[in-house]
Amino acid sequence: NMIKVAVVGGEGIGPEVTAQSRRVLDWFAAKRGAPMTLREAQYGLIPYLATGKVLPEDTAEAMDEADAILWGATGGPETKEVPAAARKAGSLLGLRSKYDLYANLRPIMASPALAASAPLKAEVLDGVDFVIIRELTSGIYFGEPRGIETLPDGQRRGFNTEQYTTNQIRRVARSAFELARTRRGKVCSVDKANVLETSVVWREEVIALHRDEFSDVELTHLYVDNAAMQIVREPRQFDVMVTGNIFGDILSDCAAMASGSLGMLPSASLGPVDRYGRRKALYEPVHGSAPDIAGRGIANPLGSILSVAMMLRLTLNRPDDADLLEKAVQTALASGARTADIAEAGTKKLSTVEMGDAVLSA
Amino acid sequence: NMIKVAVVGGEGIGPEVTAQSRRVLDWFAAKRGAPMTLREAQYGLIPYLATGKVLPEDTAEAMDEADAILWGATGGPETKEVPAAARKAGSLLGLRSKYDLYANLRPIMASPALAASAPLKAEVLDGVDFVIIRELTSGIYFGEPRGIETLPDGQRRGFNTEQYTTNQIRRVARSAFELARTRRGKVCSVDKANVLETSVVWREEVIALHRDEFSDVELTHLYVDNAAMQIVREPRQFDVMVTGNIFGDILSDCAAMASGSLGMLPSASLGPVDRYGRRKALYEPVHGSAPDIAGRGIANPLGSILSVAMMLRLTLNRPDDADLLEKAVQTALASGARTADIAEAGTKKLSTVEMGDAVLSA
Numbered sequence: 276n277m278i279k280v281a282v283v284g285g286e287g288i289g290p291e292v293t294a295q296s297r298r299v300l301d302w303f304a305a306k307r308g309a310p311m312t313l314r315e316a317q318y319g320l321i322p323y324l325a326t327g328k329v330l331p332e333d334t335a336e337a338m339d340e341a342d343a344i345l346w347g348a349t350g351g352p353e354t355k356e357v358p359a360a361a362r363k364a365g366s367l368l369g370l371r372s373k374y375d376l377y378a379n380l381r382p383i384m385a386s387p388a389l390a391a392s393a394p395l396k397a398e399v400l401d402g403v404d405f406v407i408i409r410e411l412t413s414g415i416y417f418g419e420p421r422g423i424e425t426l427p428d429g430q431r432r433g434f435n436t437e438q439y440t441t442n443q444i445r446r447v448a449r450s451a452f453e454l455a456r457t458r459r460g461k462v463c464s465v466d467k468a469n470v471l472e473t474s475v476v477w478r479e480e481v482i483a484l485h486r487d488e489f490s491d492v493e494l495t496h497l498y499v500d501n502a503a504m505q506i507v508r509e510p511r512q513f514d515v516m517v518t519g520n521i522f523g524d525i526l527s528d529c530a531a532m533a534s535g536s537l538g539m540l541p542s543a544s545l546g547p548v549d550r551y552g553r554r555k556a557l558y559e560p561v562h563g564s565a566p567d568i569a570g571r572g573i574a575n576p577l578g579s580i581l582s583v584a585m586m587l588r589l590t591l592n593r594p595d596d597a598d599l600l601e602k603a604v605q606t607a608l609a610s611g612a613r614t615a616d617i618a619e620a621g622t623k624k625l626s627t628v629e630m631g632d633a634v635l636s637a
Numbered sequence: 638n639m640i641k642v643a644v645v646g647g648e649g650i651g652p653e654v655t656a657q658s659r660r661v662l663d664w665f666a667a668k669r670g671a672p673m674t675l676r677e678a679q680y681g682l683i684p685y686l687a688t689g690k691v692l693p694e695d696t697a698e699a700m701d702e703a704d705a706i707l708w709g710a711t712g713g714p715e716t717k718e719v720p721a722a723a724r725k726a727g728s729l730l731g732l733r734s735k736y737d738l739y740a741n742l743r744p745i746m747a748s749p750a751l752a753a754s755a756p757l758k759a760e761v762l763d764g765v766d767f768v769i770i771r772e773l774t775s776g777i778y779f780g781e782p783r784g785i786e787t788l789p790d791g792q793r794r795g796f797n798t799e800q801y802t803t804n805q806i807r808r809v810a811r812s813a814f815e816l817a818r819t820r821r822g823k824v825c826s827v828d829k830a831n832v833l834e835t836s837v838v839w840r841e842e843v844i845a846l847h848r849d850e851f852s853d854v855e856l857t858h859l860y861v862d863n864a865a866m867q868i869v870r871e872p873r874q875f876d877v878m879v880t881g882n883i884f885g886d887i888l889s890d891c892a893a894m895a896s897g898s899l900g901m902l903p904s905a906s907l908g909p910v911d912r913y914g915r916r917k918a919l920y921e922p923v924h925g926s927a928p929d930i931a932g933r934g935i936a937n938p939l940g941s942i943l944s945v946a947m948m949l950r951l952t953l954n955r956p957d958d959a960d961l962l963e964k965a966v967q968t969a970l971a972s973g974a975r976t977a978d979i980a981e982a983g984t985k986k987l988s989t990v991e992m993g994d995a996v997l998s999a
C-alpha cells in the first residue's frame with residue numbers, strides 16, 4: 276500500500292526549501308520504511324517558459340494521482356514574466372478547488388528557542404500551541420456573482436459574494452471538532468455574526484453540529500475583530516480555531532507572524548474522505564516564495580520540513596515518525612541552528628542546506 | 638459661531654468614561670473659550686425601557702442638529718434585554734449610514750508609559766505612530782443582495798455582497814492622502830486585489846487618484862493578510878493606512894490591542910464636507926461597552942478624553958487646544974496615573990474619576 280507523493284517545489288525559495296524536505300522524506304522511506312513513492316514535478320515560471328503553462332500536463336498528472344502533494348511556493352500574480360491568464364489557468368486557488376481541499380490546518384506554535392526573534396513578548400508567547408482551521412474552497416474567494424461593472428453614471432463598481440452553505444460549514448467544523456478531540460478539547464469558531472448573514476448561518480450551523488455530535492468538546496465564539504485582538508493579547512487561550520476563508524487568511528498570517536516563526540510554520544490542506552478512507556492532502560510551508568532571497572540558499576527550510584511531519588501524521592498515519600521529526604527540529608534549534616530569518620544579530624547563520632543537515636543529523 | 642456637540646454616553650462603561658470627557662469639554666469651554674454648546678442625550682437600554690426605543694426622538698434630534706457627537710459605547714446586539722429589532726432600529730451602523738460617516742480615523746500610538754502592559758515588545762512598539770482610515774459606510778457591511786435562503790436540497794445558505802464604487806473609494810482615499818500631507822506623507826492602501834474584483838477596483842481607483850492629485854504623497858499597497866503581519870512585525874513603517882470596512886475593522890482592532898493601549902485609543906468618524914465647509918463627525922473611544930466592569934467606576938476614560946482632542950482638532954479647528962489636551966494626558970501618564978487596565982501588578986490603580994482629575998490638573 277504505497278502512498279503516492281508529488282513533490283512540487285514551485286517558484287522563488289520553494290525549490291530550495293523543498294529540496295531539504297525531500298531529503299527528509301527520503302530518510303523516512305529508507306531508514307524507517309515509510310511506504311511512499313515520490314514523483315517530482317515542476318510548477319511556475321520555468322515550465323511556463325518551456326511549455327506556455329505554469330502547470331504543465333505532467334505536473335497536473337503527478338498531482339492528480341498523488342495522495343499527498345508536498346508543495347513549495349508560488350510567486351503568484353505578481354510575477355511579471357507570466358501573463359495573468361496563464362497564472363490563473365494553473366493557480367493554487369484553482370488546485371485547492373479542483374481537489375476540494377476545504378480544510379486548511381495551520382498550527383501556531385511558539386518555539387522558546389525563537390523568543391528573541393518574535394514580535395510578541397516571551398511571556399505572551401510562552402506555551403502557545405493552537406491550530407487555525409481555515410475553510411479554503413468557499414466563501415468570498417469563490418462566491419458568485421463577482422466582477423467589475425460600469426454604472427450608468429460612469430462610475431466603476433467591483434463586487435464579490437461572501438457565502439456559506441450548511442454543508443460547507445459543517446464539514447470544516449467537523450474537522451475542527453475532530454481535531455480538538457485529539458488535543459485539549461476546545462474549539463473557538465470565528466465569524467462576524469453581528470453584521471453578516473453569512474456569519475449568522477455559520478454560527479448556527481456550528482452550534483447545531485456541536486449539539487448533535489460533539490457536545491463533549493467545549494465550543495466558544497468570537498467576532499473576527501475580537502479574535503484578531505485575542506491572538507495578540509493572549510494566544511495561549513486557543514486550542515483549535517475554525518473560521519471562513521478570508522478571515523482565516525488574515526488571522527492565520529497575523530498569528531504566524533506574532534509567534535515569530537513564520538519561516539517555520541507548516542500547513543496542511545485536506546480534501547474530503549473518499550470511500551476507501553483516503554483523503555487527498557496538500558502540504559506546504561506558510562511562508563511564500565520570498566523572491567527577494569530566492570536563489571541565495573539562505574531560506575529557512577523548517578516550514579517545509581515540518582509540513583513533512585504533518586504528512587507523516589495525517590496522510591501516512593505514522594504519528595511516531597511525525598513526533599520523531601518534530602523532535603529533531605526542536606533538537607536542531609536547541610543546539611543553536613538558525614537560518615538568517617531567525618538568527619539573532621551577531622550569531623552564526625546556517626544556509627538552507629546546513630539547516631537540512633542539522634535536522635537530519637538530529 | 639457656536640459648535641453644537643451632542644454628548645451620548647450610551648451603555649456599559651460608556652456613560653462613566655463620557656462623564657470625564659464631558660468635564661474636559663467643559664474645561665475647554667470655560668477656560669479656553671472653545672465655542673461650543675453641549676446637549677446630553679441618552680442611548681440604549683435605559684431609554685429603551687422608558688420609551689421602547691434605544692434611540693429616542695430627543696436623542697435623534699440632538700444628534701441630527703449636532704456638528705460633533707461625543708459617543709460613549711453601546712452593548713450592541715448581545716444585550717439580552719433589548720429585542721434585536723429594537724436594537725437594529727437605532728443601531729450605531731444605522732447612524733454611521735444616516736450621517737454618511739464614511740471616514741473612520743483610528744490613530745495607533747504606542748505610549749512609552751504603557752510598554753509594560755503591551756503584548757508587543759517595547760523595541761517593536763517604540764515610536765509607533767500611525768492612523769488607520771477605515772471606510773465605514775460601504776463594503777460588505779452594507780452591500781446588497783444579502784440574506785439567508787433555503788436551497789432546493791434543504792441546505793441553508795447565507796450570503797453577503799462586498800462592493801465598492803469609484804466614488805466610495807476615492808472619497809476615503811482622498812481623506813487618507815490629505816491626512817498624510819499633514820503627517821509624514823505616506824499612504825499604504827490595503828486590499829486583497831490578488832483574489833477579489835472589489836479590491837482590483839479599489840487599488841486602481843486609489844492609484845488613479847494618487848496620480849491625478851496626490852503624486853507628492855508616497856503610495857504603497859499591501860494585501861490584507863500581509864498587512865496583518867506587518868502590523869505586528871514592524872508597525873513603525875506605517876504613517877497612514879487606508880482600507881475598506883471589514884478589513885479596517887479587523888486590522889484596527891489588531892493594531893490597537895498590539896499597541897497595548899486599547900483603553901486609551903480614540904477615533905473619529907467623518908462625513909462629507911457640506912457647502913458651508915462643515916463636516917459632521919462622531920468621536921468615540923475604540924473600546925466597547927465592557928459590561929463586565931460597567932458601573933464599578935474603574936474604566937479608563939482616556940480613550941474618550943483623547944476623542945475630545947480629536948474633536949478639538951478636527952471639528953473645532955483648535956489644534957493648540959488639542960495639543961494641550963494630548964500633552965495633559967501624557968503628563969498624567971508620565972506621573973504614574975494608571976487605571977486598572979494599564980496598571981502593572983502591585984501599583985496604584987486610579988478610578989475613572991481620579992484619572993479625569995489627573996488629566997484636568999495636568
Ligand SMILES: CC(C)[C@H](C(=O)O)[C@@H](O)C(=O)O
Pocket residue numbers: 351368524831832862
Ligand atoms: C496567494 C493567495 C491567493 C493566498 C490566499 O489568500 O489564500 C495566500 O495568501 C495564502 O494564504 O495561501
Ligand SMILES: CC(C)[C@H](C(=O)O)[C@@H](O)C(=O)O
Pocket residue numbers: 469470500713730886
Ligand atoms: C459592533 C460592530 C458592528 C462594529 C463594527 O464592526 O463596525 C464594531 O466592531 C466597531 O468596530 O465599531
